Amino acid sequence: MKLGVICDGISRDLYHAVDVMDEFDLEYAELQFVWDAEVGDHTPKQIREMDSLLRDRGKPVSCLSRHIFAGMTQNNKPGDTLHTTHMDALKRVIDMAHILDAGLVRIMTPKKEQILWGSHGAEQWNVAKGAWDAILPLIAPAIELARAERVKLVVETGNGTMVNSSYTGRRLIDDLDAKDVLGVLWDPANNCWCHEEAFPDGYMELSQGYLAHVHIKDVQVDTPRAHLEVRRMDEGQLAPYFPKIASSLRQDSYQGVISFESVYHKGDGDFEAGFRSCIDRFKAHFSS
Template sequence: MFTLGVMTDEVSQDFAHALDVIKEFGVHTIELGFMWDKNICDLDSHELTQVLRMVRQRGFAVCNIASLFLLHCPIDDPDAYNEHIKILERSIQIAPLFDCQLVRCFSFRREDDLEAHWDTLLERLELPVRMAESAGVTLAFENVRMCNIGTGAETARLMETINSPNMRVIWDPGNAYHSGEARPYPDGYELVKPWIIHVHVKDVELNTAGKLAWLPIGGGKVDYAGQFKALADDGYDGVVTLETHYRPENGTKEQGSRESFAGLQATLAEQGIVPD
């Protein structure tokens, strides 16, 4: 059975407070992205030691180093690419400090014509995959609208082509819907299922203005009841991390995460699913 996790910066940039809230949720697994308005890869040694101490003192497990590797990187800019390789190097250095095997990566800033950049995308991913293989970590690839690979169909195509055991998928159904995939579950999920090593959850719908809006789990268009049941039935034993994104009007990220975690719990309970 899978375990629940929470992305700390979806609660607060105040790292200690975020950990206290997550412990209040009854969750003991976290994902490290931003704290104190810095990404984990940008922390200095003193700050990193503080994070490690707080994580250990509170008894949390770290499931993923949520770096920004290749998120905002133009695919045809060699200098930017080299800077992002340094981000990956830092991620790989940090991961073992937290007994973590997963390092997040993306697929470069979205281009208008993916086919025209497909070969370049594959070429640019060769070095990161070799680095992961050499270091014994896994690149956890997240599908997201702002990058070149956003849907389950696009993600499956990439995984089939890369074909490395050290590159696997962070399946994000909310991001897939946001990227134009009408049914992330079951359609996208069935395509990416062989490569899923981690899962992010957030909910989304078209609002009255016709724009995509983030919502608490269970309040949007993603079939999370079906998705969670499928994960359980298929024997997924990784982490399902709440990556909220939703913020209530005039509210805070913490309020949004509290609402979304309640929706997550309710959806799981309706399916009779009890995470580890």
């Protein structure tokens, strides 16, 4: 399978991150923060430098992952100041994707309302009425832009965003009629917060062509206490599911990239050391 890493999980120094990728035979580079900036905020000279480095070292760019639409709410409107800021950033990232020949561009969704749909009384007393419908016109211009620019977008299943599960990711695509240009960036660890079981539930929601990119990390969630702990790979609540996920990806001939998301450290803030303590376990599951 196609394996990669979100490079800033190793280091924001892209030269060093690529050296470490070579050390562990990781091919695909996912870019989020590079040097002193988030993707979309780099100078033309910096983008050319990235392009030269990654092409020379044989590292295709799997995804450009800016936090587009993150932090917005259902109260924002298409064309307001914040929405325009995010759309302008998306345009810059897409321009960068053309130069780097990036396979995908990530978007997020606005802040989560907890109960979006309900019945038997909940629809009257508990549902955040109109919250889901309010985000659709915020995302729709990104879909139009992607079609015009001939790029593929992926929406990440996030912890605190409207799309925080495989189900809501698939529903967003269907409600926008955007399967041609929008896929799901599945982060099963993020989905733990809403208690969606990674396999078979989360995985099967994305069958039939919805799954476009994968982030892998391990966590332990305690939703009642509002506490999240990143765990060393195979030592969190996803440990029983990794073999099943990997097996199904192989069986289904998944063609996308699986990015290791290195956000674990041992308590000392050393994320590269955390990466080194996990990467062999990641490869043991997901290498072909």
